[in-house]
Amino acid sequence: MSEGQHNRLAATPSLEAGDSLWQACVEQLAQDLPEQQFNTWIKPLTAQVTEDFSRVTLFVANRFKLDWVRAQYAGRIAAVLEKLYGQPVQLELAITPRENVVRAYPAPAVAANVPVAEAAEPEEEPGGGTFKTRLNTALTFDSLVEGTANRMARAAAMHVAGTPGHLYNPLFIYGGVGLGKTHLVHAVGNRLLADKPQSKVLYIHAEQFVSDVVKAYQRKTFDEFKERYHSLDLLLIDDVQFFANKDRTQEEFFNAFEALLAKKSHIVMTSDTYPKGLADIHERLVSRFDSGLTVAIEPPELEMRVAILINKARAEGTEMPEEVAFFVAKNVRSNVRELEGALRKILAYSRFNQKEISIMLAREALRDLLSIQNRQISVENIQKTVADYYKIKVADMYSKKRPASIARPRQIAMYLAKELTQKSLPEIGELFGGRDHTTVLHAVRKISAERQNVTELNQQLHVLEQTLKG
Ligand SMILES: Nc1ncnc2c1ncn2[C@@H]1O[C@H](COP(=O)(O)OP(=O)(O)OP(=O)(O)O)[C@@H](O)[C@H]1O
Numbered sequence: 253m254s255e256g257q258h259n260r261l262a263a264t265p266s267l268e269a270g271d272s273l274w275q276a277c278v279e280q281l282a283q284d285l286p287e288q289q290f291n292t293w294i295k296p297l298t299a300q301v302t303e304d305f306s307r308v309t310l311f312v313a314n315r316f317k318l319d320w321v322r323a324q325y326a327g328r329i330a331a332v333l334e335k336l337y338g339q340p341v342q343l344e345l346a347i348t349p350r351e352n353v354v355r356a357y358p359a360p361a362v363a364a365n366v367p368v369a370e371a372a373e374p375e376e377e378p379g380g381g382t383f384k385t386r387l388n389t390a391l392t393f394d395s396l397v398e399g400t401a402n403r404m405a406r407a408a409a410m411h412v413a414g415t416p417g418h419l420y421n422p423l424f425i426y427g428g429v430g431l432g433k434t435h436l437v438h439a440v441g442n443r444l445l446a447d448k449p450q451s452k453v454l455y456i457h458a459e460q461f462v463s464d465v466v467k468a469y470q471r472k473t474f475d476e477f478k479e480r481y482h483s484l485d486l487l488l489i490d491d492v493q494f495f496a497n498k499d500r501t502q503e504e505f506f507n508a509f510e511a512l513l514a515k516k517s518h519i520v521m522t523s524d525t526y527p528k529g530l531a532d533i534h535e536r537l538v539s540r541f542d543s544g545l546t547v548a549i550e551p552p553e554l555e556m557r558v559a560i561l562i563n564k565a566r567a568e569g570t571e572m573p574e575e576v577a578f579f580v581a582k583n584v585r586s587n588v589r590e591l592e593g594a595l596r597k598i599l600a601y602s603r604f605n606q607k608e609i610s611i612m613l614a615r616e617a618l619r620d621l622l623s624i625q626n627r628q629i630s631v632e633n634i635q636k637t638v639a640d641y642y643k644i645k646v647a648d649m650y651s652k653k654r655p656a657s658i659a660r661p662r663q664i665a666m667y668l669a670k671e672l673t674q675k676s677l678p679e680i681g682e683l684f685g686g687r688d689h690t691t692v693l694h695a696v697r698k699i700s701a702e703r704q705n706v707t708e709l710n711q712q713l714h715v716l717e718q719t720l721k722g
Contacts, residue, residue, distance in 0.1 A: 271299075271301070273301055273305060273308075273333070273336060273337060274299040274301060274308065276336050277329065277332045277333050277336060278294060278295075278297075280332045280336070281294050281325075281328070281329065281332060282294070284328070284332075288447060289446060292446065292449055293317070293320065293321055293324070293325060293446070294325065294329075296312070296313065297310045297311065297312060297321070298310070298311045298348070299311070305337055305341060306341065306342060307341065307342040307343075307344060308333060308341055308342070308343055308344070309344045309345070309346055310329070310343070310344070310345050310346070311345075311346055311347070311348040312345060312346075312347060312348065313347070313348055314347060315347060316385075316389070318345050318346075318347055319389045319390075320389045320442075320446075321345060322345050323389045323390045323392070324389070324392065324394075324446075326343055326345065329343060330343040384454075385441060385445065385453045385454060385455060386454060386455045386456060387438055387441045387442055387445070387453065387455050388438050388455075389442055391434070391435045391438035391439055391442065392438075392439050392442050392443070393406070393409075393410060393413075393439045393443060395435075395563075395567070396432060396435055396436065396439055397552075397556060397559045397560045397563055398556075399552055399553055399555065399556025399559065400550070400553055400556070401431070401549060401550040401551060401552045401553055401556055402431075402432055402436070402549045402550070402552070402556075404547050404548075405425050405427075405436060405547040405548070405549045406436065408420050408423055408425075408545055408547050409423065409425070409436050409437070409439060409440045409520070410440075410443070412440055412518055412520060413439070413440045413441075413443035413444050413447075414443070414447075416444060416451075416485065416486055416517070416518035417485075417516035417517060417518050418516075419545070420544050420545035421513065421516075421518050421519065421544045422509075422513075422518075422519035422520065422521055422540070422541065422543070422544040422545075423518070423519070423520045423521070423544055423545050423547070424521050424522075424523065424526075424527060424541050424542065424544065424545065424546040424547070425437070425520070425521070425522045425523075425547055425548075425549060426522065426523045426524065426525055426526050426527075426546070426547075426548055426549070427522075427524070427548055427549035427550065428524065428551065428587065429524070429587060429589070430586070430587030430588050430589030430590065431549045431550070431551060431552070431587050431588060432549055432588055433490070433522040433549055434490055434522065436522075436549070437455065437488040437490060437520050437522055438455060438488070440486070440488060440520055441453045441455055441486060441488050444485075444486055451485045451486060452483060452484045452485045452486070453484070453485060453486045453488070454481075454484050454486070454487055454488065455488040455489075455490070456487070456488070456489055456490070457489075457490045457491060457494075458489055458490060458491045458492050458493070458494035458495055459491070459494050461489060461495075461501065461505065462494065462495070462498055462501045464477060465477070465498075465500060465501045465504050468504075469500070477504075478507075478508075478511075481508040481511075481512075482507075482508060482511040482512065484512060484517055485517050485518070486517060486518045486519075486520070487508070487512060487517065487518070487519045487520070488520045489519070489520070489521050489522075490521075490522050491522060491523060491524070492521050492522070492523045492530070492533075492541070493523045493524050493525065493530055493531075493533075495533055495537075496530070496531055496532035496533055497532045499534075502533060502534050502537055505537065506534075506536065506537055506540070509537075509540055519544075521541060523541075526542075526546055526548070527539075527541040527542040527546060528542065551585070551586065551587060552587075552588060552591075554578075554581055554582065554640045555640075557577075557580075557581035557584070557585070557588075557591055558574065558577045558578055558581045560581075560588060560591055561577040561580055561581060561591060561595055562574070562577050564591075564592060564595055565577075565595060565599070565609075568595075568599055570599060570602075570609065572595075572598075572609055573609065573610070575611060575715045576598075576609055576610060576611055576613075576614050578641070578715065578719060579611045579614055579615075579715070579718055579719050580594050580595070580598070580614055580618070582637065582640075582719045583618070583621070583622055583719070584618075584621070594617075594618055594621065597617045597618060597621075598613065598614050598617045598618070600617075601613060601616065601617035602617075611715070611718045615718070629672045629673055629720050629721070630673065631669045631673055631675060631680065631683045632683075633720065634665050634668045634669050634672065634673070634720060635649040635665050635669075635683075635684075637716060637719055637720055638661050638664055638665040638668065638716060639661065639665075641661075641712075641715075641716060641719075642657075642660075642661040642664075644657065644658055644661055648661075648662065649661075649662055649665055649684060649685070650683075650684060650685030650686075651685060652685070662684065662695075663695035663698060663699055664695075664699055664712075664713070664716070665684070666680055666684060666691075666692050666695040666696060666699075667695055667696050667699035667700060667713075668713070668716060668717070668720065669683070669684075669692075670692070670696045671717075672717070672720060672721075676689075677689035677692045677693055677696075678692075680692045699713075
């Protein structure tokens with residue numbers, strides 16, 4: 253919308269103008285989004301715009317859709333509205349009031365555009381009728397950072413979401429705690445439902461499956477149990493190592509497994525270990541687990557950890573400087589859940605103290621965590637950190653290669669080794685591929701002199717030192 257149009261809208265606020273603002277937004281989204289997504293999620297929305305355009309309320313049919321639109325589209329819609337209107341527009345989502353809800357709450361404080369219908373339970377979720385998917389709509393492919401550690405698992409999962417029932421059935425994803433297995437399986441379900449809302453998708457933790465089996469026994473409701481599980485299009489089952497020693501559950505899972513595969517429904521499983529590493533699970537089940545595609549998720553590498561931190565901070569509305577993300581990622585290595593914990597501490601610390609996020613602030617916020625690590629600075633550590641930072645291979649620290657892109661980081665690492673460890677020049681030379689002590693001395697003098705004059709180098713060294721000192 254042009255400036256002129258914006259002024260016209262603002263000058264004559266009316267319901268009609270509000271409608272046309274929303275209409276313009278819809279038209280823009282129709283151009284931006286794939287047709288199927290637009291038809292499924294945007295087209296059914298109805299909008300109410302306040303007279304001064306400051307607030308737009310979108311009505312959706314049920315809570316599932318509300319969560320989904322909020323997680324997937326609210327940011328984009330708000331941005332389009334802001335662009336069209338020329339200033340930020342407050343966006344709200346609400347469940348469409350139903351006749352019976354209005355009657356059930358005869359005189360609620362239903363402000364024109366803030367319906368109480370939020371109190372209404374959703375009637376149905378995508379996935380058919382009253383079927384509960386148990387999916388967390390925030391866990392999508394879009395919010396899952398890709399890196400070497402999860403590339404293959406993510407690609408396989410995306411393939412399954414796009415064409416379930418074909419290749420990689422079952423898809424077995426394994427890896428250590430907090431590495432994103434649960435996130436990935438939810439992403440498969442969410443993607444399939446976004447594309448084909450009628451699909452029957454169920455996410456279930458293995459322990460819940462065990463409990464469903466027990467309940468079905470106690471209540472003699474096995475027919476319902478079977479009807480429920482065997483009719484799915486996609487079964488996402490988390491942490492199957494919990495089936496260990498549960499014979500009855502294993503048998504029921506085996507039946508469900510066979511039934512689903514026979515009708516070309518897809519099964520995605522996760523576990524803390526690869527199928528043959530599972531203890532106390534029947535061989536016939538283990539071999540079924542391994543009969544499709546088995547992929548690992550590894551702990552995220554440094555670059556991926558940095559990207560995750562920056563992304564998650566952004567999702568919280570904060571820009572985390574790269575050097576701070578690098579510092580945190582270097583010090584929190586175990587898994588993504590811990591990275592999230594560290595990020596939460598830093599954000600809280602920054603808000604509470606009203607201070608900008610910096611390495612110093614991160615160090616304070618994570619003081620306890622860092623002191624536990626109590627790391628000794630070693631030459632190996634310096635080599636690895638410097639190699640990561642300048643994106644060269646650690647092996648280049650010891651190699652004879654001489655291009656500046658390698659020789660310079662190597663000199664920087666030698667300088668830091670002299671600064672931060674007790675090692676002598678000959679010892680350092682030895683650790684850098686058997687180099688002469690005069691080579692080390694040359695590097696130390698060169699970098700230290702340059703540091704005095706070149707601000708950029710001084711900053712880089714500062715970041716490296718902070719990171720190493722943890
Ligand atoms: N690559 C990633 N990008 C963004 N967030 C991620 C990524 N990997 C994991 N996470 C986040 O880290 C947290 C832990 O991930 P998740 O719960 O999926 O791990 P898990 O492997 O299932 O662990 P567990 O075995 O303990 O259940 C979640 O909040 C998840 O969203």
